[in-house]
Amino acid sequence: MGPRNNRIATALAVCGLVAAAIAAAGCGRAQTADLVKGKQLFAGKATCGSCHTLARANTQGTVGPNLDLAFQADKRDGLGQSSIRGLVEDQISHPRRGSAMPAGLVTGQSAVDVASYIAYAAARPGKDTGALATAIQPKIGPPAAAKGGVLTIPADPTGALSFTAKKATAPAGTIKFEMPNKSPIQHNLAIKGPVTGAGPIVGSGGTSTFTATLKPGTYIFYCQVPGHEAAGMKGNLVVK
Ligand code: HEC
CATH class of the missing domain: 2.60.40.420 (Cupredoxins -  blue copper proteins)
Known part of the structure; x- marks a missing residue:
């Protein structure tokens, strides 16, 4: 069992067996997330994108793992978005000791939004549409x-x-x-x-x-x- 599988096992244990059966329902986490804000924070102020590649957010950071690759196997193995969101929230608040990733770059609702966007976007083929496609709006200055x-x-x-x-x-x-x-x-x-x-x-x-x-x-x-x-x-x- 690789580290990735251990992580899945932990996520399922935390949610409990019943929740595992209905993992898609969100494992008791009922907070709603704003994916547009999550994408904006990820690529902008929260600086995640400066260290991580995530294709749908157009970021190409290389200090940390490529998040499309990081969650590809999890998604293929059927881990639900809410479980992935939980893993990302844990990483945001508790990066491993000595990690290049600072702890608590986003907290509270902002952390929920960022983690939910990653859970949605990582390893998902295609491009963002609708409000997500225009989430990152340029600031146009004078000519x-x-x-x-x-x-x-x-x-x-x-x-x-x-x-x-x-x-x-x-x-x-x-x-x-x-x-x-x-x-x-x-x-x-x-x-x-x-x-x-x-x-x-x-x-x-x-x-x-x-x-x-x-x-x-x-x-x-x-x-x-x-x-x-x-x-x-x-x-x-x-x-x-
Ligand atoms: C200064 C660079 C840096 C920034 C900024 C950064 N990270 Fe990281 N991140 C890392 C590194 C390095 C790792 C590798 C694991 C570790 O050291 O904890 C990592 C690991 C991760 C992982 C685990 C990936 C896996 O393979 O399981 C996730 C998820 C993650 N980061 C999300 C974020 C999010 C969300 C943000 C913004 C709130 C962020 N990171 C900001 C450097 C960064």
């Missing part, structure tokens, strides 16, 4: 304007698929493009229009840069990571 031959358009730092500006302006001529990436996801910056150009795809902490000689006209700036432009990671660049 970006080229200064001293440099145009800086940062990626949204929260993990939303967006830049922090939807509009940009630059004079014709040689411009250096810069996209600082503080989000937990990989991005790049590219332009298409009268002239094209693209910087390298960079991870968290990197900056995607390239230089282009711009002709007057209207351009689209966008991220070339598959799916990102379609999800809204783009804007208009006007060159005069």
Whole structure:
């Protein structure tokens, strides 16, 4: 019996035999959870996503285990969402001694929300839909304007698929493009229009840069990571 199986055995013992038979009913935990808040906390303020990969939350942290892989076997073995939620809540309040994971990053209802979102999303094929699909909303700032031959358009730092500006302006001529990436996801910056150009795809902490000689006209700036432009990671660049 591996550690994973021991964990399942413990979860079932805690819930009791009767509860095990109706595990899907939630093992006596009747609190309702807000999955949208849980997803927002996971990818944002609670910082879980900076250490953990969870595909549906678009996070790619590698300090801790990949949570899709961590709960794949549990889900395949039929462990219900409420049991997985219980395991995650235990991990949030009691990481093992000396763990890189700080204890109590979220507490109370917030811990219930985060744990419920993981229980829902981990190892679940496909993408989030409905309110969950738009749970992580970008903060759009003022238009970006080229200064001293440099145009800086940062990626949204929260993990939303967006830049922090939807509009940009630059004079014709040689411009250096810069996209600082503080989000937990990989991005790049590219332009298409009268002239094209693209910087390298960079991870968290990197900056995607390239230089282009711009002709007057209207351009689209966008991220070339598959799916990102379609999800809204783009804007208009006007060159005069
Ligand atoms: C600083 C990095 C870091 C942060 C932030 C972090 N974790 Fe972890 N997490 C870890 C590490 C490392 C482990 C491996 C086990 C251990 O050390 O306890 C882990 C283990 C886990 C596990 C168990 C996975 C398994 O294989 O069973 C879960 C679930 C988990 N974390 C959830 C969370 C949640 C939820 C948050 C946010 C509230 C979070 N983590 C924040 C580093 C982190």
